[in-house]
Amino acid sequence: MRKPTINDVAAAAGVSRATASRALSDYGRISADTVAAVKAAAESIGYTPNQVARSMRAGNTKTIGLVIIADFTNVFFDRATKGIVDTARASGYEVLISNTDENLAVEREAIQTLLEKQVDGLIVVPSTAAVHDHLDLIARNNKPMVTIDRLVPGINATSITTNDFESCEKAVHEAKAKNHKNMAFLIATSTVQSPQAEKPILQNSTIEDRVNGFMNGVIDNKVKDAKWVYSPDNPQQAEDAVAKLLTAKNPPTIIFTSNNDMALAVMRTANRLKLNIPNDVSLVTVDDSQWLDAIAPGITVVERPVDELARLAVKKLIEHINNKSKKPEKIVLPTNLISRGSIKAIKAK
Amino acid sequence: MRKPTINDVAAAAGVSRATASRALSDYGRISADTVAAVKAAAESIGYTPNQVARSMRAGNTKTIGLVIIADFTNVFFDRATKGIVDTARASGYEVLISNTDENLAVEREAIQTLLEKQVDGLIVVPSTAAVHDHLDLIARNNKPMVTIDRLVPGINATSITTNDFESCEKAVHEAKAKNHKNMAFLIATSTVQSPQAEKPILQNSTIEDRVNGFMNGVIDNKVKDAKWVYSPDNPQQAEDAVAKLLTAKNPPTIIFTSNNDMALAVMRTANRLKLNIPNDVSLVTVDDSQWLDAIAPGITVVERPVDELARLAVKKLIEHINNKSKKPEKIVLPTNLISRGSIKAIKAK
DNA sequence: CTGAAAGCGCTAACAT
DNA sequence: ATGTTAGCGCTTTCAG
Numbered sequence: 001m002r003k004p005t006i007n008d009v010a011a012a013a014g015v016s017r018a019t020a021s022r023a024l025s026d027y028g029r030i031s032a033d034t035v036a037a038v039k040a041a042a043e044s045i046g047y048t049p050n051q052v053a054r055s056m057r058a059g060n061t062k063t064i065g066l067v068i069i070a071d072f073t074n075v076f077f078d079r080a081t082k083g084i085v086d087t088a089r090a091s092g093y094e095v096l097i098s099n100t101d102e103n104l105a106v107e108r109e110a111i112q113t114l115l116e117k118q119v120d121g122l123i124v125v126p127s128t129a130a131v132h133d134h135l136d137l138i139a140r141n142n143k144p145m146v147t148i149d150r151l152v153p154g155i156n157a158t159s160i161t162t163n164d165f166e167s168c169e170k171a172v173h174e175a176k177a178k179n180h181k182n183m184a185f186l187i188a189t190s191t192v193q194s195p196q197a198e199k200p201i202l203q204n205s206t207i208e209d210r211v212n213g214f215m216n217g218v219i220d221n222k223v224k225d226a227k228w229v230y231s232p233d234n235p236q237q238a239e240d241a242v243a244k245l246l247t248a249k250n251p252p253t254i255i256f257t258s259n260n261d262m263a264l265a266v267m268r269t270a271n272r273l274k275l276n277i278p279n280d281v282s283l284v285t286v287d288d289s290q291w292l293d294a295i296a297p298g299i300t301v302v303e304r305p306v307d308e309l310a311r312l313a314v315k316k317l318i319e320h321i322n323n324k325s326k327k328p329e330k331i332v333l334p335t336n337l338i339s340r341g342s343i344k345a346i347k348a349k
Numbered sequence: 350m351r352k353p354t355i356n357d358v359a360a361a362a363g364v365s366r367a368t369a370s371r372a373l374s375d376y377g378r379i380s381a382d383t384v385a386a387v388k389a390a391a392e393s394i395g396y397t398p399n400q401v402a403r404s405m406r407a408g409n410t411k412t413i414g415l416v417i418i419a420d421f422t423n424v425f426f427d428r429a430t431k432g433i434v435d436t437a438r439a440s441g442y443e444v445l446i447s448n449t450d451e452n453l454a455v456e457r458e459a460i461q462t463l464l465e466k467q468v469d470g471l472i473v474v475p476s477t478a479a480v481h482d483h484l485d486l487i488a489r490n491n492k493p494m495v496t497i498d499r500l501v502p503g504i505n506a507t508s509i510t511t512n513d514f515e516s517c518e519k520a521v522h523e524a525k526a527k528n529h530k531n532m533a534f535l536i537a538t539s540t541v542q543s544p545q546a547e548k549p550i551l552q553n554s555t556i557e558d559r560v561n562g563f564m565n566g567v568i569d570n571k572v573k574d575a576k577w578v579y580s581p582d583n584p585q586q587a588e589d590a591v592a593k594l595l596t597a598k599n600p601p602t603i604i605f606t607s608n609n610d611m612a613l614a615v616m617r618t619a620n621r622l623k624l625n626i627p628n629d630v631s632l633v634t635v636d637d638s639q640w641l642d643a644i645a646p647g648i649t650v651v652e653r654p655v656d657e658l659a660r661l662a663v664k665k666l667i668e669h670i671n672n673k674s675k676k677p678e679k680i681v682l683p684t685n686l687i688s689r690g691s692i693k694a695i696k697a698k
Numbered sequence: 699c700t701g702a703a704a705g706c707g708c709t710a711a712c713a714t
Numbered sequence: 715a716t717g718t719t720a721g722c723g724c725t726t727t728c729a730g
Contacts (some may be wrong), residue, residue, distance in 0.1 A: 003490060005707055016717045021709055028710085029715055046489065051465040052404050053707035056722050061401065063445070063466070078427040085446050094462060096412070096443050097434050113443060116400040117412070140395065141352065267643040291640045294616040354723055365701045370725055377726085378699055402723035405706050 004047045013041035024049070055118065064088055064317060065096045065114035065122040067107060075260060075289040076306055077125070080148065083310025084123060091318055093120070102127045102190055102203075108134040115141050121317045126152045128203050144320030148313050151205035151330075158316050158328045160309050164206060164286065165213040167302040167335040168256070171284045172217020174300070174339065175254050179346035180282065182225035184245050184252035185214050186262045188233035195231040195241035210258050210286060210302075227252060231262070238265035239272075246273055246281060253346065254282035260289060263299065278344040288338060297341025305333050353396045362390035373398070404467065413437055413666060414445045414463035414471045416456060424609060424638040425655055426474070429497065432659025433472060440667055442469070451476045451539055451552075457483040464490050470666045475501045477552050493669030497662050500554035500679075507665050507677045509658050513555060513635065514562040516651040516684040517605070520633045521566020523649075523688065524603050528695035529631065531574035533594050533601035534563050535611045537582035544580040544590035559607050559635060559651075576601060580611070587614035588621075595622055595630060603631035603692060609638060612648065627693040637687060646690025654682050 010020035015038060022028040023038035041047075055061040066084055068077055085095045096119060098110035107127050111134050114122060121144040126135065129152045136155065138145045145157040152159075175183060189207055191200045202208045218226045227245065231238045242265050245252060257263045263285035270277055277283050278297065285292070288303040312331060320326050359369035364387060371377040372387035390396075404410045415433055417426055434444045445468060447459035456476050460483050463471060470493045475484065478501045485504065487494045494506040501508075524532060538556055540549045551557045567575045576594065580587045591614050594601060606612045612634035619626055626632050627646065634641070637652040661680060669675050 006709095007707080017707090018709075018718075019716055022716085025709080031715060034715080048461070048490070049465055050467060050707055052401060052410065052467045053722095054709080055401050056405055056707080056724095057709050059722075081430075081446075082448060085448055089447060089459075094445050094447065094466065097430075097446050098438065098443065099431060099434055110438075112397070116398055117443065118399060118401045141397070261639075264639055264643040267645075271643070271645040289640075290613055291638075291644075294613040294620070295640075295644050296616075296620040355725095356723080366724085367702075367726080368700055371700085374725080380699065383699080399723055402706090403725080405708095405723080406725050408706075 003050075004045045005050070006047070008045055009038060009042045009047045012045050013038045060120050060321075061118050062092055063094050063096055063117070063119050064314070065098070065111075065117075065119035067098050067100060067110050067114065067122060067124045069100050069102045069125045069127050074287075076149070076287045076304065079306045080310045080313075083307045084314055087311045087314040091314060093314070093318070100127055104128055104131060111135070111138060115143065119143065121145065121321045123148060123313050123317055125149050126204070129153060129205055130203070142324070144317060144324070146313050146317045146320070148309060149206055156328055158320065158331070160313050160316070160331045160333065161205065161209075162304040162309065162333045162335050164209045164302060164304070164335055165216070167337045168210045168213025168286070169217040169220070170337045171256060171300070171302060172214055172221060172223070174337065175256075175282065175284070175343055176217075176221040176223065178282075178343055179348050180254045180343070181223065182250065182252045182254075183218070183223055184227040184229065184255045185211070185258075186238065186242065186245075186255055186266065187211055187228070187230045187258045188238070188262050189230050189258075190233065192230050192232060195229050195237055195244075197228055197230075199228065200230055207258060214256055225250065225252070233259070233261055235261070235265055235268075238262055239269045242266050242269040243273065246270070246275060252281070254284065254343065257283070257285045260285060260287055278342045282343045284343060293340065299342045300340045301338050303336045303338050305335070309333055352399075353394045354399070355396070357394055358387060358391045358396045361394050362387045409469050409670075410467050411441055412443050412445055412466070412468050413663070414447070414460075414466070414468035416447050416449060416459050416463065416471060416473045418449050418451045418474045418476050423636075425498070425636045425653065428655045429659045429662075432656045433663055436660050436663040440663060442663075442667070449476055453477055453480060460484070460487065464492065468492065470494065470670045472497060472662050472666055474498050475553070478502060478554055479552075491673070493666060493673070495662050495666045495669070497658060498555055505677055507669065507680070509662050509665070509680045509682065510554065510558075511653040511658065511682045511684050513558045513651060513653070513684055514565070516686045517559045517562025517635070518566040518569070519686045520605060520649070520651060521563055521570060521572070523686065524605075524631065524633070524692055525566070525570040525572065527631075527692055528697050529603045529692070530572065531599065531601045531603075532567070532572055533576040533578065533604045534560070534607075535587065535591065535594075535604055535615065536560055536577070536579045536607040537587070537611050538579050538607075539582065541579050541581060544578050544586055544593075546577055546579075548577065549579055556607060563605055574599065574601070582608070582610055584610070584614055584617075587611055588618045591615050591618040592622065595619070595624060601630070602695065603633070606632070606634045609634060609636055609641075627691045631692045633692060642689065648691045649689045650687050652685045652687050654684070658682055 010017045022030045023035045088095045100107040147159045229241045231241045284300045286302040288301045292299040359366045371379045372384045437444045449456040496508045578590045633649045635651040637650045641648040
């Protein structure tokens, strides 16, 4: 048995298809009696509208596409996803999700597919800042896009990012204030094959921002011993790199990590080496998570306003959907250093 | 400037719309030359197919709906979501996501919306087992559904759940083997207003399963002191309940929690009371997460095969989409107790 | 091998 | 206030 269409409703109510449509969508001039009759008929035959057909006519789908690099194991992206889905729903939009695992080819394909499905706009976490022909495709399809978390220079889209620079710098200041003089920085990036000390070209603006924040802190504070490790975001290699740091002759008294995966690597390695955090080695990371505050001591962290970012991303995207000539904006949200107990106060000699 | 349609391609290639369609979709009898010419024309004018129009004709959207209770902060649902999105993509489907925050009204509305958007099938985490008229609606729309994580008696759908009973029971055995005699169980449920000792009607099969597993362990092992606390899934109330347990005259030597939120409440409260895990109180929870293994000691946990569950959910749903007369199945996946260091071995007296 | 024409379900001019 | 008709972009009979 076929699903009832508006034709069936019209027949059941004894009116024309147009009248049925008007009655169901409450538009045009139509008598209250007819509306009631049509609605009753629709109810009785179990009619539900077909949004695909409606989209075809209307030219919009009330659907937005989300292309995210997640790994939802990443606390930032899982919460961002939830925030986006919830805000979209509250605004009458559904969300089609793709994830790319930082793979550009997948990202390209995902955008193509979402565009073919006629999403009204896209929220994208671009996997790289280096290439953006596929992002330009979105504009060529006359669809608005908002990028979150990362900046892509040279594209015409609203971006929402966070000011990681400032809080990362501040974290170094705090370490210095507690007399740390030998610091290590563990940065996750997909642009290296194995851990290395030299700074590679970083794949995105966010990591760049964190590294620059840390570096500035080092310079400001004239920290002499600052070791840098750029590692693939991969537990094995990260843990090896941490072990190497901590078993060196002159080990750092504190490690700053660029994300939670790296922080976990530090914790695992410290445990394995019977080192206590923060007594043997202090730790600071980026992106807050419930467990960082539940363990003892809590881990000091650069917190980013993920809910606000998600909400704004949807809000701005919908503004662009409703007003195609709206100018793109670059929005930078403030971050916050939450001090817990993971930076040891070293006694001055 | 309008987006090019298949009519524009046809005009550019100097053929009819039908021929253009055949050439682009590689079907029917058509000369290789024509195919090449049409594809070249499509390329040159930047044509991309409109899947909405295709769906309208074809009667399918190559889209599945996911209605999930998440809270993506829940490790289980974030990983399930990722698994579902990835598997769907690999099978040629996109995923439209809604989350309900365990709210039945939202769930009802979400299902209605997804159905109107003509998804080809639905994967649902039902917020309650008690009501299912809205789930029946899915079948009445002739769309298949797979429920995951939870069972709803009386509906005609394939379900994929995990055998939490067995591992929860096993966890109690392990505690008993380590000489724990005074055990507490902290169960999160939305069916109570404040923490209580009496077992309420539980809202879903999964929680029921865990409680039954724990209870069976208690009975098998003749544990005399077994305190039960059913709490709303809410940090404040959970922490209060834990504090009450731990400051009682005869406090439990171990707490079993039904999810990570409750485990966090135990950890936070223990810290506040200067109690060490596991020396002062042991802890076991359900659903593994990276950090549970990175802290020292690691937390013993009932691990569920979330990736497998996600993969199977999509696989089974697509089978139902492709074969409407396929019979529903009840699939139960095994769980696994991972022993880490959070259960103290108490010396026998 | 290709073209003409119908129709998926809906809405919106344009009539009446 | 309601009906008639066209058409969104596509695929697929049916003719030729």
